[in-house]
Amino acid sequence: MPYVHDTLERLRKSSPAQTEFYQAAEEVLECLRPLFQHSPHYLDHSIIERIVEPERQIMFRICWTDDAGKVQVNKGYRVQFNSALGPYKGGLRFHPSVTSGTIKFLGFEQIFKNALTGLPIGGGKGGSDFDPKGRSDGEIMRFCQAFMAELYRHIGPTTDVPAGDIGVGGREIGYLYGQYKRLTGRYEGVLTGKGLDWGGSIGRKEATGYGAVYFAQNMLEARGKTLEGKTCLVSGAGNVAIYTIEKLYEMGARPITCSDSRGTLHDPRGIDLDLLKELKEVKRASLEAYLEHHSEASYIPVGEYPEDGHAVWRIKADAAFPCATQNELTAGDAEVLLKNGITCISEGANMPSTADAVDRFLEARIAYGPGKAANAGGVATSQLEMAQNSSMEQWPLEKVDAKLKEIMANIHQQCADTAEEFGEPTNLVLGANIAGFRKVADAMIDQGVV
Numbered sequence: 001m002p003y004v005h006d007t008l009e010r011l012r013k014s015s016p017a018q019t020e021f022y023q024a025a026e027e028v029l030e031c032l033r034p035l036f037q038h039s040p041h042y043l044d045h046s047i048i049e050r051i052v053e054p055e056r057q058i059m060f061r062i063c064w065t066d067d068a069g070k071v072q073v074n075k076g077y078r079v080q081f082n083s084a085l086g087p088y089k090g091g092l093r094f095h096p097s098v099t100s101g102t103i104k105f106l107g108f109e110q111i112f113k114n115a116l117t118g119l120p121i122g123g124g125k126g127g128s129d130f131d132p133k134g135r136s137d138g139e140i141m142r143f144c145q146a147f148m149a150e151l152y153r154h155i156g157p158t159t160d161v162p163a164g165d166i167g168v169g170g171r172e173i174g175y176l177y178g179q180y181k182r183l184t185g186r187y188e189g190v191l192t193g194k195g196l197d198w199g200g201s202i203g204r205k206e207a208t209g210y211g212a213v214y215f216a217q218n219m220l221e222a223r224g225k226t227l228e229g230k231t232c233l234v235s236g237a238g239n240v241a242i243y244t245i246e247k248l249y250e251m252g253a254r255p256i257t258c259s260d261s262r263g264t265l266h267d268p269r270g271i272d273l274d275l276l277k278e279l280k281e282v283k284r285a286s287l288e289a290y291l292e293h294h295s296e297a298s299y300i301p302v303g304e305y306p307e308d309g310h311a312v313w314r315i316k317a318d319a320a321f322p323c324a325t326q327n328e329l330t331a332g333d334a335e336v337l338l339k340n341g342i343t344c345i346s347e348g349a350n351m352p353s354t355a356d357a358v359d360r361f362l363e364a365r366i367a368y369g370p371g372k373a374a375n376a377g378g379v380a381t382s383q384l385e386m387a388q389n390s391s392m393e394q395w396p397l398e399k400v401d402a403k404l405k406e407i408m409a410n411i412h413q414q415c416a417d418t419a420e421e422f423g424e425p426t427n428l429v430l431g432a433n434i435a436g437f438r439k440v441a442d443a444m445i446d447q448g449v450v
């Protein structure tokens with residue numbers, strides 16, 4: 001279909017070097033071909049040209065002073081991608097690899113993910129190339145304050161509500177919120193992932209990981225199976241990975257790995273979750289320190305990874321949960337996983353599998369849950385936090401968790417039904433992209449050319 005091809009070509013010319021963004025856009029647009037054949041009216045409204053273009057992109061300078069008194073300068077971004085379904089919603093990422101292309105890819109994915117939740121939220125994303133590693137609490141605070149000193153004028157509880165992502169957890173959200181309050185004088189739900197004593201939702205911290213496990217369970221149940229007794233690989237050792245591991249244990253599965261930017265940990269008896277939380281949430285230490293407590297575990301440093309992929313995916317298991325970062329699972333990894341008999345992959349991270357790896361999983365017809373569906377539990381619970389803030393309530397865990405479970409089951413059902421409708425019942429990538437797109441596109445058509 002020349003239309004899809006031309007749009008992608010135009011993007012390559014107009015946004016040079018944003019390779020992750022093209023990867024995300026190409027996946028979505030390629031999946032939409034059968035929809036356009038079936039419903040060509042989407043082409044009449046130039047929806048795809050409009051949907052790949054952010055409504056607004058804000059880029060700013062962040063100046064702050066480090067502990068040595070030196071002035072540091074970083075780049076800041078907020079991409080307000082699409083507000084057809086509600087206020088812009090999406091996290092902030094602080095990582096040295098962040099560029100405008102990274103934020104654009106994440107914001108683009110967020111549009112469809114948020115649509116799949118069925119909640120009234122549009123898509124946005126932001127962040128900075130700031131590296132929090134090795135920085136003192138004081139430096140983190142000063143950086144967050146400087147970041148918010150610019151961002152505050154562009155966000156608000158009914159316009160744009162950021163949350164956390166890589167490098168932005170409870171501590172950073174606290175500093176960002178404090179600065180927003182100081183600058184505006186308003187105590188309002190402008191960020192999610194807040195502390196439980198000052199507007200946060202019970203269950204938000206756990207929601208992305210728990211949701212990815214619920215999604216895996218939904219996919220397996222549709223095939224007459226469960227997670228019980230399954231050996232699982234998890235990558236990452238941050239917010240999403242930790243609560244994926246926690247929920248896997250609750251489901252009777254055995255998570256045997258986790259990883260960070262320095263290496264991979266393999267504990268065949270099952271990851272010691274309390275120790276992992278202490279190392280990562282409290283001490284912010286390397287995973288290598290785990291070996292001081294568990295001599296049966298092994299640690300593979302990044303330097304010893306296979307040339308064509310990641311050590312974590314070379315370990316034999318039944319299910320895999322990529323929960324670290326984009327493109328962390330290659331075609332080479334996918335081939336080894338499939339050879340080792342993997343039956344289920346549920347993505348906690350955003351776009352963790354390369355396009356070639358996704359093709360391998362789809363060809364093998366295993367249960368494969370793409371990130372924009374499988375990790376939507378985090379943003380869904382963020383929206384529940386917004387609802388609690390606007391009614392000045394705090395709901396109990398049972399209520400939040402029941403809603404999360406229901407939302408994940410609905411997302412799975414929508415993806416499966418849409419995949420079936422378009423004649424590829426096991427292809428949840430197609431199902432997620434078409435189902436998410438249709439909601440946003442229909443709202444854009446209803447709201448006219450704006």
Ligand code: NDP
Nearest residue numbers: 165166167208236237238239240260261324325349350378
């Ligand atoms: P955290 O910062 O809490 O954890 C990220 C983990 O991944 C850390 O263990 C980090 O290692 C590792 N990691 C990050 N970048 C790299 C890299 N380039 N190479 C190897 N390891 C890396 O982030 P989250 O857990 O919040 O986010 C993880 C993923 O989940 C991201 O893709 C994010 O976009 C996605 N996501 C997060 C949501 C949320 O609610 N937080 C919601 C939906 C998706 P180290 O500790 O060494 O830095």
